[in-house]
Amino acid sequence: MEIGISTFVETNPDVNTGELISHAQRIRDVVEEIVLADQVGLDVYGVGEHHRSDYAASSPAVILAAAASQTKNIRLTSAVTVLSSDDPVRVFQDFATLDGISNGRAEIMAGRGSFIESFPLFGYELSDYDELFDEKLDLLLKLTESEKVTWSGKHRPSFNNLGIYPRPVQEKLPVWIGSGGNQESVVRAGLLGLPLVLAIIGGRPKQFAPLVELYKKAAAHAGHDASKLTVASHSHGFIADTTDEAVEKFFRPAQAVMNQLGRERGWGHYGRETFDAARSLEGALYVGDVQTVAEKIIYLRKEVGITRFMLHTPLGTQPHDEVMHAIELLGKEVAPIVRKEIARWEAENA
Numbered sequence: 001m002e003i004g005i006s007t008f009v010e011t012n013p014d015v016n017t018g019e020l021i022s023h024a025q026r027i028r029d030v031v032e033e034i035v036l037a038d039q040v041g042l043d044v045y046g047v048g049e050h051h052r053s054d055y056a057a058s059s060p061a062v063i064l065a066a067a068a069s070q071t072k073n074i075r076l077t078s079a080v081t082v083l084s085s086d087d088p089v090r091v092f093q094d095f096a097t098l099d100g101i102s103n104g105r106a107e108i109m110a111g112r113g114s115f116i117e118s119f120p121l122f123g124y125e126l127s128d129y130d131e132l133f134d135e136k137l138d139l140l141l142k143l144t145e146s147e148k149v150t151w152s153g154k155h156r157p158s159f160n161n162l163g164i165y166p167r168p169v170q171e172k173l174p175v176w177i178g179s180g181g182n183q184e185s186v187v188r189a190g191l192l193g194l195p196l197v198l199a200i201i202g203g204r205p206k207q208f209a210p211l212v213e214l215y216k217k218a219a220a221h222a223g224h225d226a227s228k229l230t231v232a233s234h235s236h237g238f239i240a241d242t243t244d245e246a247v248e249k250f251f252r253p254a255q256a257v258m259n260q261l262g263r264e265r266g267w268g269h270y271g272r273e274t275f276d277a278a279r280s281l282e283g284a285l286y287v288g289d290v291q292t293v294a295e296k297i298i299y300l301r302k303e304v305g306i307t308r309f310m311l312h313t314p315l316g317t318q319p320h321d322e323v324m325h326a327i328e329l330l331g332k333e334v335a336p337i338v339r340k341e342i343a344r345w346e347a348e349n350a
Contacts, residue, residue: 001301001342002308003335004044005037005327006079006234009057012260012317015252021317023056027063029320030056034067036324038074040331046079046109046234046310051117054260061094068102076102079197079234079310080111080178084132085118087156088140089164096168104169109197110137111178112185128155137177141192144173176232179211186211190218195230197310204282205233205300212305232308233300236315237286239293239326239334246287251275253316286311290329294337301342309338 009030013020021029034045045067047060057063064076076098081091091108099106112133119126135153142149143164152158177189178197189196196215198208216226236254240246251272258270278285286293293311300306311330314323 001297001339002043002230002232003297003330003338004042004046004074004308004310005033005330006046006048006310006312007033007057007314008048008050008055008312009063010054010257010314010317011056012054012253012257014317014319015256026056027066029323030063031067031070032320033323033327034064034074034076035070036327037331038067038071040328041335042074042327042331044075044077044107044308044310046077048079049082049113049118050115051121052115059094061098064106065098065101068098068105071102071105073105075105075107077107077176078109080109080113082113082115082118083110083136083140084112084129085122085124086136088136088143092140092143092164092173093166095173096166099168099170099173100166102169106168106170107174107176108140109176109178110140114180114199124155131155140175144175178234181208181211183211183214186215187218190215190220190224190226190229191222193219193222193224193229195232197232197234197308198306200233200235200284200300200304201312202278202284205235205284206282206303208233209304216305230307231305232310233304233306234310234312235284235286235300236312237293238313238315238318239286239288239290239311239329240322241289241329243288243292246289247279249318249322250287250315253314253318257316290333290337293330294334294341297334297338298341298345301338302345 009026011021011026037045047057047063049060051058060078095106095108135155139151148161148163150160176195176197179185180199212231219226238246238250255270279287286296297309313326
């Protein structure tokens with residue numbers, strides 16, 4: 001059971017002071033958070049790509065590279081790379097470079113993107129949303145397979161027997177498929193034998209169990225060993241010394257973000273009742289003290305089949321020291337509880 005952190009490097013106004021942190025400061029804070037995550041024994045840290053004023057990470061590979069030389073063990077991944085509006089060759093080169101700096105700890109999490117700002121920015125049509133992803137994923141996977149590649153497609157210039165450099169330290173640069181719960185994307189990941197990341201940010205996580213089974217069936221159908229494939233979750237949350245403290249510190253920043261996105265997307269109002277319901281054992285929000293969060297992660301592993309858990313924290317803007325403490329609690333206290341229980345449970349069910 002792998003445990004880590006994901007972030008979109010949010011730069012929303014502080015709900016208590018109204019202060020707006022600069023993009024530069026938030027990026028520097030995230031580098032410190034990645035270094036701490038490595039020091040406290042977490043397995044992975046993911047940075048998500050966005051192209052809007054309230055997120056500072058338009059180039060996750062650069063942020064991850066800044067932390068790579070200061071860390072030793074933690075795996076470094078995008079969360080996600082919006083592959084549909086990017087150039088797969090540059091994506092591969094950026095993360096192969098990160099792999100070199102980190103000595104073999106880079107990963108790519110490829111997704112279509114739930115935010116669409118990058119499409120007009122880089123000159124792509126939303127009407128090609130699905131076709132762009134399929135074509136660019138095909139190219140990216142070919143780049144991981146071979147040093148020299150011949151490829152042709154509709155949305156990017158073709159090339160013949162060209163070498164793509166640098167090559168990664170890892171024999172094969174890992175590519176994950178990020179999904180918000182779409183059956184088509186889950187099946188695609190299974191057929192390709194690629195690890196899957198599910199954005200479980202609402203509803204009941206147990207509802208994702210059939211998708212995990214569908215993913216494994218697709219993988220087995222394509223001849224892959226489904227038992228060796230990793231399924232990850234990306235879920236909102238926050239940890240503090242007490243559950244009351246975690247709720248007090250996390251609710252208002254989270255509410256501000258969810259209502260801002262709700263206004264953009266037509267969602268209903270995000271209030272305390274919704275928040276508290278999601279904090280229950282069967283809810284999708286991982287907010288509380290060490291024991292509460294550990295119990296929920298264990299539940300997710302046993303009931304859904306998740307083998308990598310990524311806590312997205314903070315959801316909105318929170319003081320850097322609060323985020324650092326949450327990371328410390330996740331690594332030093334939550335992770336050991338979860339790993340011990342899952343190891344015991346897996347041994348009993350072997």
